[in-house]
Amino acid sequence: MSELQPSLRIAIDLTPLRPGGENGGAKVLVLTLLKQFQELAPHHYFLLLTAPWNYLELAQYETNRMERLLVPDLIYIPKKKKLGLFSRLLEKIFNKINFNNFIGSSSLLKKNKINLLFCPFSAPTYADKDIPLVAIVYDLQHLDYQFFFTAQEQQHRTKFIVDLLNKCQKIICISDFTRQSFIKHFKTPPDKLAVVPISIHERLVELNESTVIEHLSSIGLAGRKYAFYPANYWPHKNHRILLTAYGIYKKQFPNSFLDLVFTGALEHEENDLKEAVDLMGLRENILFLGFLNQEVLTAVWQGCQCLIFPSLYEGFGIPTLEAMKFGKPVLSSNAASLPEVGGDAVIYFDPRKPDEIASCLAKISDNQLLVKQLVKKGFQRLELFDGKEMAYQYLSIFEREALNQNTLVKTIISGIYDDGWSAPEFHISIEPGLSGRTLEILFETPEFYPTSKATIKLRTKQRKASYNCLRGESQKVIWPLLPTGEVVTVQISPSFQPSQLNLNSDQRRLGLMVRHCRLNLVDGSSSSILALESVV
Known part of the structure; x- marks a missing residue:
């Protein structure tokens, strides 16, 4: 495969990543992104900052373009028996790592010539004022749902978010619900926030029937009908109300064969719930499977009757899309981000009302027409969420923020392969210079382009313009440049993969052919930007 020139050196802070399932869906998202970055961005170099407990x-994930760096002197603090009601993200950061023992972030990043720091677990531990920082924030539960937090805990987490806002160039929110929470509680400028929905359901590959039966037999689920709730046992996941609702359902329908199955980490909390199940006399109907590997989890999905999702608060709602992928109807809470994810393909209930939850279980148990309608709508809804598109959005944000940083003073281009093809989006950083300069780009649309014309959009912070390039023809774009310098973002639509058009085996996502990209000076001379060396 051809290489894009030039590349960025991106550090990813993975020190908060925990063994097993304690990070919840955040860990699955991050590991999925690593795989996608390897496939979609071979032109960039990624440095994974790791801890002793996750280095192996x-x-x-290690390749010649993605390497691990073991950060020394990190201290593992074992999980306490009683943690209190902490938000899941900050809990796993602050309760697991002693940040006082970190080596200086400046020496770490600059020594490795890093252009951008990505913090997928939020904490800006290695922030450097000279290096742009992008972080994911999953939710603001301590402000949106204050019931679970003491005043001290709220203050602590708010201070953390304020510090993050001060250090970040861009915060990636996993839903518009989270983005709106930032605007509501912190008056955050909208352009500091980006929304990239989580699309990681594609990692779960459907198993053949014999493998499913084998796995279900090994965990005691063979031949059983069950509603499935995959969630760690954090308080906001609302397991206790679900147990109450299921008890109501069983009293109303004592002959029902619909069981209830839980998966998730946190052993102490699981034991507390098991005691409640015993007191209710429902031990034969409710199963706790613990943390499962991906293949066994897939088998549980394929064997279930439905997803039951009673969470009081979510920043996104990954299980909704996983259920839709396997053709399962979804019964979901109407709280927080969940309606944003599920749309009209879900039956919603008030998660604070056990009677409503029990009623939904009854609906799904005896109405196959409703089940078929939900499954069909679920498949349609799923088309809005694509894993590769998610990864492209992350990479695009990285490139824009790195190129926007004032320390990158050279004129460079990022997003052009060395055979002349562009990515669907690429960026040109122009250094300051005399008035009267222009940027000249010559595009070419091949005869095999999938539509009759391509749309070319150019934009900076101050301006934007759009052009069309017909199939089989060329389009020259002349863009007047400001003397202060600027970053020009170029977007091509539609993009395409040659392999999907049966042209060849090339799996790159491509835009158009760029025949030349020049910086024209006032004196009539010009220089090729494509020929300029990378800043790294």
């Missing part, structure tokens, strides 16, 4: 686990 992350070995499988």
Whole structure:
């Protein structure tokens, strides 16, 4: 495969990543992104900042363009029996790592010539004022749902978010619900926030029937009908109300064969729920499977009757899309981000009302027409969420923020392969210079382009313009440049993969052919930007 020139050196802070399932869906998202970055961005270099407790686990992601760096002097603090009602993200950061023992972030990043720091677990531990920082924030539960937090806990987490806002160039929110929470509680400028929905359901590959039966037999689920709730046992996941609702359902329908199955980490909390199940006399109907590997989890999905999702608060709602992928109807809470994810393909209930939840279980148990309608709508809804598009959005944000940083003073281009093809989006950083300069780009649309014309959009912070390039023809774009310098973002639509058009085996996502990209000076001379060397 051809290489894009030039590349960025991106550090990814994975020190908060925990063994097993304690990070919840955040860990699955991050590991999925690593795989996608390897496939879609071979032109960039990624440095994985790792801790002693995850260094070996992350070995499988190492390539010549993605390497691990073991950060010394990190201290593992074992999980306490009683943690209190902490938000899941900050809990796993602050309760697991002693940040006082970190080596200086400046020496770490600058020594490795890093252009951008990505913090997928939020904490800006290695922030450097000279290096742009992008972080994911999953939710603001401590402000949106204050019931679970003491005043001290709220203050602590708010201070953390304020610090993050001060250090970040861009915060990636996993839903518009989270983005709106930032605007509501912190008056955050909208252009500091980006929304990239989580699309990781594609990692779950459907198993053949014999493999499903084998796995279900090994965990006691063979031949059983069950509603499935995959969630760690954090308080906001609302397991206790679900147990109450299921008890109501069983009293109303004592002959029902619909069981209830839980998966998730956190052993102490699981034991507390098991005691409640015993008191209700429902031990034969409710199963706790613990943390499952991906293949066994897939088998549980394929064997279930439905997803039951009673969470009081979510920043996104990954299980909704996983259920839709396997053709399962979804019964979901109407709280927080969940309606944003599920749309009209879900039956919603008030998660605070056990009677409503029990009623939904009854609906799904005896109405096959409703089940078929929900499954059909679920497949349609799923088309809005694509894993590769998610990864492209992350990469695009990285490139824009790195190129926007004032420390990158050279004129460079990022997003053009060395055979002349562009990515669907690429960026040109122009250094300051005399008035009267222009940027000249010559595009070419091939005869095999999938539509009759391509749309070319150019934009900076101050301006934007749009052009069309017909199939089989060329289009020259002349863009007047400001003397202060600027970053020009170029977007091509539609993009395409040659392999999907049966042209060849090339799996790159491509825009148009760029025949030349020149910086024209006032004196009539010009220089090729494509020929300029990378800043790294």
